[in-house]
Amino acid sequence: MFVKNGSGRLIMKKLKLFAPLAIAAILLTSCGSSDDSKSASASGECKAGALSTVTPEVLTIATGEPAYSPWVLNDKPESGEGFEAAVAYAIATELGYTNENVKWVRTTFDGAIAPGPKTFDFNIQQYSITAERAKVVDFSSSYYKSNQSIVSFKGSKIAGAKSIADVKAANPKIGAAVGTTSLDAVENVLGLKAQVFNDNAAGVAALKNGQIDGFVVDLPTAFYLSAAEIDNGIIVGQLENSSSADEGAGLLLSKDNPITSCVTDALEAIRTSGELEEITNKWLTSAAGAPFLK
Numbered sequence: 020m021f022v023k024n025g026s027g028r029l030i031m032k033k034l035k036l037f038a039p040l041a042i043a044a045i046l047l048t049s050c051g052s053s054d055d056s057k058s059a060s061a062s063g064e065c066k067a068g069a070l071s072t073v074t075p076e077v078l079t080i081a082t083g084e085p086a087y088s089p090w091v092l093n094d095k096p097e098s099g100e101g102f103e104a105a106v107a108y109a110i111a112t113e114l115g116y117t118n119e120n121v122k123w124v125r126t127t128f129d130g131a132i133a134p135g136p137k138t139f140d141f142n143i144q145q146y147s148i149t150a151e152r153a154k155v156v157d158f159s160s161s162y163y164k165s166n167q168s169i170v171s172f173k174g175s176k177i178a179g180a181k182s183i184a185d186v187k188a189a190n191p192k193i194g195a196a197v198g199t200t201s202l203d204a205v206e207n208v209l210g211l212k213a214q215v216f217n218d219n220a221a222g223v224a225a226l227k228n229g230q231i232d233g234f235v236v237d238l239p240t241a242f243y244l245s246a247a248e249i250d251n252g253i254i255v256g257q258l259e260n261s262s263s264a265d266e267g268a269g270l271l272l273s274k275d276n277p278i279t280s281c282v283t284d285a286l287e288a289i290r291t292s293g294e295l296e297e298i299t300n301k302w303l304t305s306a307a308g309a310p311f312l313k
Contacts, residue, residue: 064281065114065278065280065281065284065285066114066115067114067115067116067120068115070114070140070277070278070281071277071278072140072278073137073138073139073140074122076120077116077120077121077122078111078114078116078120078121078122078140079122079123079124079138079139079140080096080107080111080121080122080123080124080139080140080141080142080143081123081124081125081126081131081137081138081139081141081142081143081144082096082103082104082107082123082125082126082142082143082144083125083126083127083128083144084125084126084127086101086103086104086125086144087242087243088101088242088246088307089101089102089242089302089303089306089307090102090103090104090144090145091103091104092104096123097121097123099118101302102163102298102299102302102303102307103143103144103145105298105301105302106143106162106163106289106295106298107121107143108121109289109294109295109298110270110282110285110286110289113285113286113288113289114281114282114285124138124139126138126139126142126144128144131144131146131271132146132152132155132156132271133155134155134156134274135273136273137272137273140272140276140278140282141159141270141271141272141278141282142270142271142272143162143270143271144271145163145239145268146158146268146269146270146271147266147267147268148161148266148267148268148269149266155274156271156272156273156274157271157272157273157274157275157276157279158269158270158271158272158279159269159270159272159279159282159283159286160269160283160286160287161266161267161268161269162267162268162269162270162286162295163267163268163299163303164260164265164267164268165237165238165239165260165265165267165268166237166238166257166258166259166260166311167200167201167204167208167235167236167237167238167257167258167260168235168236168237168238168241168254168255168256168257168258168309169186169193169233169234169235169241169254169255169256169257169258169312170226170233170234170235170236170241170244170245170249170252170253170254170255171226171232171233171234171252171253171254171255172226172249172250172251172252172253173251173253174251175191175232175233176189176190176191176232177189177191177232177233177255178253178255180255180256180312181256181310181312182312182313183208183209183210183258183312183313185312186209186211186233186255186312187209187210187211189232191211191231191232191233192214192230192231192232192233193205193209193211193213193214193231193232193233193234193235194213194214194215194216194222194225194226194231194233194234194235195213195214195215195216195222195234195235195236196215196216196217196218196219196221196222196236197215197216197217197218200237200265201235201236201237202215202235204235204258205235208258208259209235209258213235214230214231219234219236219240222234222236223244223248223249226249227248227249227250233255238254238257238303238309241254241257241309242254242307242309253308254307254308254309255312256309256310256311256312257304257309257310257311257312258311258312259311259313270282270286
């Protein structure tokens with residue numbers, strides 16, 4: 020079963036699971052102000068031992084229950100395999116934590132984003148950064164911006180396409196939901212006239228019935244659809260994100276968390292070094308079977 024998440028994306032519905040936590044620990048870790056955050060970053064205290072974490076000397080990171088590939092492989096974030104698991108460990112290392120000092124906990128998607136104290140230092144679960152959410156939680160800078168992707172099935176006329184030119188040469192019927200950036204991508208990036216549907220569910224049904232050759236959705240949705248909804252489903256490829264309106268997905272922290280700026284600094288460090296790009300290429304293109312179409 021799939022539903023829309025808070026950012027409007029189609030995802031698998033997750034079970035509610037609330038981890039227990041002592042009240043004292045919650046209160047201690049949720050305290051702090053934006054001024055505290057700025058001062059920690061400015062004074063060079065963004066390293067393990069100096070950070071005010073849920074558990075001293077430990078970095079507690081949250082993900083979903085369960086966590087899905089390619090974000091986390093085999094629902095085992097502690098392996099470091101999968102895009103978000105790898106990003107999390109890269110940030111932890113930048114902050115000075117060894118793998119042994121990283122602890123994983125699980126949350127529901129909606130539970131983690133609700134106002135109030137948290138059981139984690141940061142949560143990595145494809146949370147789109149929005150002004151509304153930022154009223155009750157903190158976000159790091161973006162670690163990922165979702166590209167639009169073409170979902171199809173093995174044996175379709177576009178299954179072997181390696182470029183946008185290949186897709187167009189097949190003269191396919193490509194669908195997208197009305198009023199979405201996916202529809203814009205079909206018309207303005209692929210240069211095709213789209214088969215327009217009222218929503219993603221209607222488009223997926225058409226793809227299953229062979230009425231269209233491909234359906235364009237954001238990449239997280241494409242991973243789910245190709246794996247769980249469409250028989251012999253594949254991702255033909257992804258299209259470069261050029262939307263200035265998409266703020267991307269950020270690491271989620273409790274509101275006014277004193278370590279927010281430090282986490283952002285660590286993320287920006289792995290971006291500058293090229294490590295974030297390497298992780299992205301490894302887990303969201305090569306291993307995930309979602310090449311870029313140019």
